[in-house]
Amino acid sequence: MNPFEDMRIFCQVMDSGSFTAAADQLGLSKQFVSRRLMQLEARLGVRLLNRSTRRLDVTPLGQTYYESAMRLLNDVEHMEQGIAGQTSEPRGTLRVSAPLSFAMAHLGCLLPLFLQRYSGVTVEVDLSDRPVDLLSEGYDLALRIGVLEDSTLIARRIASIERVYCASPAYLAERGTPLKPQDLHEHDCLPYGHGRQVQWRFEGQGKPLTINVSGRMRVNNGEVLRDAAVAGLGVTYLPTFIVGSALESGQLIRVLDDYRCAPLALSAVYPQHRQRSLPVQALIEFLRERLDQVPGGV
Template sequence: MMKIEGIAAFVAVAEAGSISEAARRLRLSKSVVSERLAEMERTLGATLLHRTTRKLTLTEDGIAFLERATRIVREIEDAASDMAERRGTLAGPLRIAAPVTFGRMHLGPALYPFLAEHPDIELSLDLDDRRVDPASDGYDAIVRHGAIADSRLVAWKLAKSRRVLTASPDYLARNGTPRSLAELDGHRGIFYTNRGVADWRFQGPDGPVLIRARLGLRVNNGDMIRDAALAGLGIALLPAFIAGPAISAGLLTAIDVGFHPDDEFIYMAHPEGRHPSAKLRAIADHLKKAFGDPPYWEP
């Protein structure tokens, strides 16, 4: 008879890409996960995974089995959560991905009191600035900053996110303060690598305007972009949730060029077609209230 523990081990390995990482997520030993996989393959009479010393890949049978196996595991997790919720308890595993800087500065402090109030929730929070796919990477939801564009995701807005052109007083004293979009052309820019291009996008009276400053630095982390601006390396277009404290302290200066960057949001998104659990909805509602409208980090 097929055991749910074996199905869960197979799904975890397929999502994690390795037995060791799956064992870490399941909080089991590698030997136990390997044993459950082997038993699953014996029960099915099929090889689900190709194992080599360098990598692990799904066989054709594994690919065919994965979709239904994932659905089975999710249904059982949701059923267990629903039973807990019927007893007035938010409980069970939850896996969320979020950007590093926002997670450290705002998401973590907002989540800690919620988790203390609901100790039966088993939250795994992965902080990573790369863009992850919640469906294929095995997340219940992701927290992101930016425009809401991915049609495969159902997004819940948590807070507005205003971006601010900013630089250190020292940089502006040496290079002058730009007062128009045209004056930005001669300045050095500090850009966020994960946006893909080194430019600034503003909303003008006739539509979007793209400004390409001289490249001073490209980096894939918001903390380092702020620190580079503090060091006087150039102008950065930073979210207020990163730049706000430094602007309020006078360490960075907000620059007004007469136009605003595109509107963006802090949002939580889950894969389309997946019924969000009560605990996920409860976390989203809690975060929305914790961040406020307008959000508390506005300078």
């Protein structure tokens, strides 16, 4: 096996965090991956990784080798794409992770248009609200909503997502309309997620405010909460891409608009080694272009 393949194996082990995960991504056996890295270390005459039964720790020389290898592999990939005539036409398979509700609202209609524009690209999409590990699970790109955790991933903002507080006309007629956040203590709320205590954040008169909310139903799915609010079970707080049609039809009514927080960011995040990937960059630019044209915002 040539040195470039050894570099790729080592970089995949670093990105994945284990021999097993790297072997899965490369389609190789764990024993083969381990043996190739031992031979790489023997050829270089240095130790790149400290191995234990529970974890892998990179040595200082291993970190230096990884950073140099990644730059070299990226340059080789970029050069090969240019030789293959891909500088103007993205090709290859994209593995994408996206939030379920957002994907149902937007990606179902946008991805076919993207594939029509770029005939050389194939997409594999995993719909899940869990924060996937792009490196160890082999994703090229993930769409994430909200504040991003600090990481080595590259993030690009795609769009802003507005959230609104809303309830059904029947519920408001029976229970009254909350005029300030503190009024929610007297209301049934429909919060997203699980946990013994859920908090909603508000912005009013330049001051942030946090309110503990409770109700008879908590779900980690926005569509179910929207339907519960339409049925009159309480006040909910959801993105407009979930409740927009219900607001337009009058099934739900906005409340506490003067206290809404700033919109959330929809971001595309991807590993550093995918920075020059033409399919990744093409999808990001396509989504920014199309989502910017959505009437009323995302």
